[in-house]
Amino acid sequence: MAEPNTASAPLKEVQIEALVVMRIIKHSTSAFPTPATGCLLGMDVADNIGTQLQVTNCFPFPAAAPDQPPAQQEQQYYQQPTDAATLAAGAPRAKSNVAYQSEMIKYLREVNVDAQSVGWYISTSMGNFVNQNFIENQFFYQKVTDEKTVALVFDVGRSSAGSFSLKAYRLSPSFMASYREGKFNTEAIQKSNLRYQDILVELPLQIHNSHLLTSFLHQLPQPPPTKNALDFPSSIADLTHDPNISSNPLAPNLDHLDLSIDPFMEKTCDLLLDSIEAHQTEQNNAQYYQRSLAREQTKIQAWQAKRKQENQLRGQQKQPLLDENEWTKLFKLPQEPSRLESMLVGRQVEQYARQVDGFSAVVSGKMFGVRGTMLPGDIA
Amino acid sequence: MGTSQNNYLHLARPLAPAAVSTTAPSTAPLSVSLLPQALFSILDHASRRPADQERVIGTLLGTRSEDGTEVHITNCYAVPHTETAEQVEVDMDYQKAMLSLHLRSTPKEVLVGWYATSGELNTFSALIQNFYGQQGEGTFPHPAVHLTVSTAPGRDVDARTYISAPIGVTAERAADSCLFIPVPHEIRYGDAEKSGLEMIAIAKEREDRSLLLQTDVETLERAIEQVLEMLERVSNYVSNVLDEEAEPSSALGQFLMNTLSLAPKVDAESVERDFNNHIQDVLLVSYLANTIRTQIDLSNRLATAALTMGHAEGAPPTDAQQQDNKQQSDRGGRGGRGGRGGGRSRGGGDRDYQRENPLGL
Secondary structure (H helix, E strand, O other): OOOOOOOOOOEEEEEEEHHHHHHHHHHHHHHOOOOOEEEEEEEEEEOOOOEEEEEEEEEEOOOOOOOOOHHHOOOOOOOOOOHHHHHHHOHHHOHHHHHHHHHHHHHHHHOOOOOEEEEEEEEEOOOOOOOHHHHHHHHHHHOOOOOOOEEEEEEHHHHHOOOOOEEEEEEOHHHHHHHHHOOOOHHHHHHHOOOHHHOEEEEOEEEEOOHHHHHHHHHOOOOOOOOOOOOOOOOHHHHHHOHHHHOOOOOOOHHHHOOOOHHHHHHHHHHHHHHHHHHHHHHHHHHHHHHHHHHHHHHHHHHHHHHHHHHHHHHHOOOOOOOHHHHHHHOOOOOOOOOHHHHHHHHHHHHHHHHHHHHHHHHHHHHHHHHHHHOOOOOO | OEEOOOOOOOOOOOOOOOOOOOOOOOOOOOEEEEOHHHHHHHHHHHHOOOOOOOOOEEEEEEEEOOOOOEEEEEEEEEEOEEEOOOOEEEOHHHHHHHHHHHHHHOOOOEEEEEEEOOOOOOHHHHHHHHHHHOOOOOOOOOOOEEEEEEOOOOOOOEEEEEEEEEOOOOHHHHHHOEEEEEEOEEEEOOHHHHHHHHHHHHHHHOOOOEEEOOOHHHHHHHHHHHHHHHHHHHHHHHHHHHOOOOOOOHHHHHHHHHHHOOOOOOOHHHHHHHHHHHHHHHHHHHHHHHHHHHHHHHHHHHHHHHHHHHHOOOHHHHHHHHHHHHHOOHHHHHHHHHHHHHOHHHHHHHHHHHHHHHHHO
């Protein structure tokens, strides 16, 4: 192709290597319950339809040093689990970790690992990841022009329960523009018409294996059988104790057919309550702002009326007029709180709602299946 | 959970020379367990090696049990090295620097050994092994674990683990040579890894070795299909046995009977009741979540729409205000309207917002 690829070819999907999947799983499960963050390496491959981002390796970030500037903490209205968690979640953009990342990339390049950073990953539990830290991290990566980065979110809780849950997100361009300006008060949102659904864009994700890995997988846990039919076991003990049959890491994972719903439901309800509280706090802040604004306005109007009267008197007495606009210096209007938090809460609740919908679809299917088994001949 | 192959003869574990540890080191056999991600990383490194190198090496990190009898390999990284017929060079600085970087992110993992991607053991292996097992930088006083993964294309991927004992006629020869003792190893994985491994295993069946990540419902569908397939196979076998076309096996029959008797015997009413409760719980939470989502959406929209209503100089806010004011005294109502007329742009809008807020919440 003679003409260069367009720099703004949009990312259409993400492909990750099996190695990256396993590393993310291992790091997330070992760091649970604090969120585990790390950097993704790979490259972007452009083809006719769009760009595909290939992630070929990853490494974890160390938890940032405790001397993070306190300015980062003041915006957290709703509760954060622990300080360690906040530090860990903010790790990708901490200054010490930027140095760590470039050092790691330098060393990894010597052993032929792709040296381009294509994003970061974070682990979460039950979908609880849409918060200020997440947005800031992704913005930190996406603010460079012509970049191809993605945030991978791995859900530890749901994956242990049987359904593997890994998703790729980017910030939408409209949100990026608003975030750059930094103002999220009412007028800005009205102008940009931004809704909380528009904040994140999800990309489809593929897992890819290398040839060597595929041949290895075909070989686990035992070499392929040399005979056509296996011999019958001679006793039950034989069956249960034969390691090739009773424990197979690649056997179909039937945890998924488990019927228990309580852990998931309880946690989801707890998280929904937390979100509602956060939303309530936001509402209270907004109302407080409105009330104090109204109070200031009345005070200003009263002052202006007085000034007018005085000026009238002075005009009659031929004295110099006082400045009518001095009220700007005397009265300070309160700052409108940012609406970003309430938008994030909205997005988070939508995430929970989607999860619950998916879960209820699966559970309804299972329940009807079990009922059909237990009460044969009873068509629901 | 784990897989292991082969049987091992227990030889007394060689102790480190001049044992300085306070607890008496035991000669119990060392067993090594391996995480899948370390293995995948080694395979990935093998496929990325520079074209002229037969094998590549790297360092193994992991944790050790208290007395050193169990080594758990959790991570690894590659170390560049060059190998010619006469000598071998390993980049020491790289190894030290990477080790310190890794220790920063995962301080619990320590150096436990090294790996190589070809199955052969030669003098160079011995040299490198001694380097890794030495005092100071190496794994002293615990033996260094050597993992070989043979990655020759077309043949099986064979992983073996060894520890070493010094062997040699004189002290200098002992520095160059090692007796590699094979030790048993197994691959361990946890629940979350199981689901990840399943996804990867499905990808192995397909042509392009890749798999689009699926939703929960599709995963459920696949799991049910697998169970149905298994049931079909078993029922085919049983009917064949009944038709005397296949050989019966008493162990299999017994096992099947044990399994099938696990199905619970419950009466229809309690099943109906439990079923209804179960489904109701799930649907209730789903409904609540969606309601909350709608509520928050609504309140966000109201919050940002309030100003437009305040700016509009037309009837709607006035009407709403007048209806409210009918409930108050006339003077208060007139005062309210007058005040609003005066500070129309922001004050009126804000008061509208405040009155409507109970709805928006």
